[in-house]
Amino acid sequence: MIDVKNIRHLYSRAGFGLRFDQLNETANLTIKQAVNKLLLQAEISEPADIIAGNISYKDFLQANEGTKKMFLQEQRQQEKALNIDWINKMSTTKAVLREKMTLFWHNHFACRTQNAWYAQQLNNIQREHAIGNFRTLLIEVAKSPAMLQFLNNQQNQKNHPNENFARELMELFTIGRGNYTEQDVKESARAFTGWGFNKDGKFVNRLNLHDTGSKTFLGKSGNFTGEDVIDMLLAKKETAHFICNKLYRNFVNETPDPAHVDAMANTFFNSNYEIKPLLLFLFNADWFYAEKNMANLIKSPVDFIVGLNRQFYITYQNPDVVLQFERALGQVLFYPPNVAGWPGGRNWIDSSSLMYRIKIPSTVLNGGVIDFSGKVDPEDEAFIASSHKQQQAVVTKVQAGADWDKVLSSIKHLTKNALAQTLLAPALNNNLTAIVNTTADTKTLLVELVSTPEYQLC
Template structure:
């Protein structure tokens, strides 16, 4: 592989495995074998990786107060206010959690770790109005993002956020709730067609008693567990939840399902089933080692083929993080990132349903594309953005009221500052406009793009013009 190909391939690798790469780093890494770059991405520093927006002590104090209030038939005005204050505090913490993760992605030195966390966040889609539970689940996904899939699956399944979201807290002996067992097989492991309705029913009985306590810890309630025999995948025994998970993982279809979703996320919206089969074989043989799987995926020649480059639409979060990292953007009012997520259709910690965000071409419609094309110039020039939609789920009613009172869009100052000195210092002084465009874009620079930037004298103007092109939406 020549130097030019290596340069292009490493740029592609970092666009998909992370959120882009700085030009000096790209020059340095392109001198090495691509296997070294992959190894670097997979080598993660685990120090201080957890989000800690809300502490266990804060959570326990809130729970203690709420437990006392919930035990009363009638509340005094002060007690009602106390409960309302906790709700407001939790809403604020939920926003802080969102912004904390976005900021982590923008500044992280472990881009693959955060990209994998983003993948698992969509795979194990979950909504929780309790920010402590949401934070717990996010940290589980991060801590196990490149570990073992069984460990990840078990910890997610035992998390209060997921147990509550899929109603397993109500799954009891004699009154099984099938919601969790159904989604476990349909969306998290096997996919449709690889289990029966009876398997769902028997699995639900096996997961009876899986619950959590007031401290937010997993708790197995023996009295609520159905200890009778169940028949699952043709095998009969007194199975519990972990035994069901073991039997699901024993099926090669699980490895295939996970690898297909990873392929769609990292490689191509239209999976090549031969490539998926190849990956799934390795994944299954290596006992669901996620890091080994990602090494295989990023090392495959087909990952760097023209068919698989410059063809994926960046998700809203990928787009915002990529832009912010690329130009060293800081936000004096980071709440704008929540407004942008909501308007673009990917509000972290608030997936549309348990299936997560559909992704692919659904990220783009005529309205969202126009907004996407505006955002780079507004962020890089600290402009003002008109929002026709809601800025924040919690503020929806306020904005609706504003619309009734004033027939004009909601306006928000971006309050962003790109570090142009730092950005421009990354490039040689004699760099051509087309060379900068080739670095910023994943699709090749064609005549149309060259003509658009031909009149730009300064690299800054070229950068703004290029990031405002539809091609910048692709990676």
């Protein structure tokens, strides 16, 4: 039996929400067919390619002060452009599941770099392998200049091992705390000595800096390399469990069900860490559609922004406004708070961010003005002060437009209740029912609905 409620739930978790114009194309699909459709569309991979090349750090150091300043300004513009490009990609792509998983891996392998070219490389690695093989993804991430730089493996060499990457590899990327010892960290660091990158942004294994001595890791001894350590971590089922527990918290419920996570981990481990079979299992599971797992997650800021963009076909004449939204809501792409990433869940909401979440939809859809007081990017403060434009920076005309003709033409056949049930994950309560019953104008109704607290849930 077709269940629109379940289809809507699937699209909100495996994508960024169900658009009105998708109601017809999903109307006769079973859940299994809908999942297969999402996976088929996810075969499309659209790499980011707006950053053409790299300026080496050595060249930067040798430049004069004027050139350095220009270089830093260019890097800043590239960072912004990369961020906006990804938001646009998520807002328009048909491959929503690939982009949703890219966003998941972006937070799982949290990384910060001031080199936009390196950030783009890592983003493309996560996108290319988003629904592929986790081992391949992990090794490619570990060899990326962004991660090698961020976790100091560029400085990791024999006789002077640096433990940063080895520690985070186990604690955050694979097996999780409690499944390794401090000695394992030290021995693992030795295995990764020599891993680095050259001025062209390509991985190099500097054999002259590699520790070739015997190492004892997770109870086994040998002349282990970085790949050996990764394979030994993946051979432990605890790694599959750690990843699946995190996936469950992100896609199902913040309170994991041990039996469900175990079932996911069995699927993941037995498929040699293929991601696609795991997603097929997850999205086809009966418990994924249980009432307790619906409308129970708070949308991340990016989910919120992208979902709004997709539903109303929003375009921004001033794309920097999107960056201000991200800052105000607490999730700036490519700038996680630390190596553990954004904590998510209830941490997304405080009194300030909730106010912005309620205000942003009506402001964007009506082309209004929004006050970002107290939310100026610290890296922009010097520029703002020097140009005497602080008021302009924090009180911004959104300059955005929805394609109302397209939206309204796609909902002619829908009742007001159906509109509300497509937009909102929770069941209609008295307040929502009152909004539906008392708002005659369809456009006004849509704006009212996306400005409710309930719109923050998925």
